[in-house]
Amino acid sequence: MNHALFRRGLTVATALFTLAVGVGGPPAAVADGSGSAPYLPEPTGLHAVGTTTLHLTDGSRSDPWVPEVSARELMVSLWYPAAAPSGQRAQYMTPTESELLLEEGGITGVPLDVLSTTRTNAFADARPAGRVRGLPLVVLSPGFSKPRTTLTNLAEELASHGYIVAAIDHTYESVATTFPDGRVATCAACEVPHDEAFWNRLVTGRAADVSFVLDELTGPQAKWSGARLIDPSRIAMAGHSVGGASAVTSMLADSRVRVGIDVDGSTQIPIPESGLSRPFLFLGRQAQYSPGSGGGAVATWERDWERLTGWKRWLVVAGAEHASFTDVGLLAEQLGIDIGADLPAARASEIVRRYTRASLELHLRHRPQPLLDKPSQRYPQVKLCTPDTSTCV
Template structure:
């Protein structure tokens, strides 16, 4: 999710230079695209040599290898909500990661396709990502996942619980590949969803590149108008997710040999995707359990949240398990400091827990936590410094914690295997602080 719309708020234990988890923070960066403006970057972040810095993703920790299938879906019941002509149907790209049979010869999938990577790291993409990386300073196309294209499913994994993933506003579905691949290696089918024309870029069949189009004309500045855009963003995301849920039974039969156990379906997301996971749970009972990674659950456009623009999931809560995962950035952390989380906490009668990753920032729950430090060591440091982008938590510890808590949560609620990590503070992960 892009950088924050400035707010005035002070907590003695918070840091003010950080990316906000609020959904509205995408609007400032999207406005740059709408007006054609591109932010300036520190000269030190630019690279002139031919070989650009590149980074690697760590291997998954589970017992299974990982396979990957990319699918193009068209919703015949919906017109494209972000295009003005009203004739195009809504198109989505999804990727399914799953346990793969060992020893296959399929090539490793890149984190992003070449066209998507070029846009992601170019001037427009950098404006939306807004982690302070200079345009064209990184070879994003060189980063490989550990998944093999269309590898056969490993029969030893048995029936696979299904977990959906939605990224932050502006983020592509590939921006949490580390955690997605790790869950797949532990025996889950993980379905990642690109929200077309809202993400920085989505490569559609035929090489078509759909870039962010959430405004018609100039972006709004009035808080009520911004709030209306945010409501539409979430409504579109929830509709996208429910359409994918509708299509999974057919895909299960035709592509996956009926190994997906759709009776055990969960969802997680980062930032706006965390909001999407919670709101979809509220609207659709097919989602049994969810994780909200640093996503506010209101429609606030730039001003300090005051609890007046709360979502229905915040106002009515849930009767099924949801884990809130906050960061150590300003206004984040625990439900005591954010009106939508506080309302959700009061109104939720299902299982809930709230943990905070000490020393983290908003992007710490994405691939940025592991990739940006590698790139900084090669000279491609974010403008403003590495700590401003991903905090001071050790990258390998942040990744280990995210993997462990996601696996523990879905293991408990989709598999019935409770490792008790979520019972309270753990000596294994002192970086994770529980909020009582």
């Protein structure tokens, strides 16, 4: 695994807001762009979007990062098709979470609560809509040290197209996880030496979190009133950075995950020689993940590509940076912060949403998706790679 890539994401500044910190320079003061509150693009689907949060406790295991905590507590955000656009728009994050993120990154020049003012498109606790067992479920896992909210844009998009989406805050792996009683867990895992054993432990723990959340959403004692809408035979997982690497680990550990998507994350625990036959999509930066470009992060994709025995695609995006694939790029650009990407944030967001949804539509709804089979004139920044010949077109 390219550990430097993940270490560069340990603070908000490095992978979220400032290119300078990512290459070892000091954090710069930030000008407040237009002065207006940041916002997420509107979803493109026909459904209004609702959202709610779940506080789940796995009493069968202690916390992997704070062993004196005898149970693994998780906060999960759900997005889903709503019966009607009613109620208040959901808050993106709390003022405290915004403050911790910005302070962790050394960001100045913007109000510390600015991220809590981000305009979302989902309605808090709106009534779910859909047929019983009629909706596919997509689990989202964020990058290391990043809260689940950084994948809200993708989640809202998928929910507007008829998916239920569950984004997990992997407790003590994020700079801030807020529980219903007001407690805020910070990133204990950030203080652990980041050797090979650490990364193995990280993705293994995330796989356990995913399986537990699936149990809680699809089991006989489901913890959400809308859980009856989930089709347990149509489950996918997508993640960014180490969250993407964890998609592989989760698929190996849990056969319920039928489709995997790794967004710009070098993989960790190798796929065994027996292979993985379920569909898998790699989507990453052209500068980092072009096949045949040498060792490091791309070598992990090349290793696992050979052992993916089912449907698979390898796509790279020209001009993107690591943060381009999440809300981070969108919000940073609106706040006047340069993350070093040549590709505009709105365009990067459209690409992530469109190609993720295409993969899910193909494999969970069996709808043909020509977008995944050849280069697209609409998205010339996306290159379809053939690792066997080290070419991308």
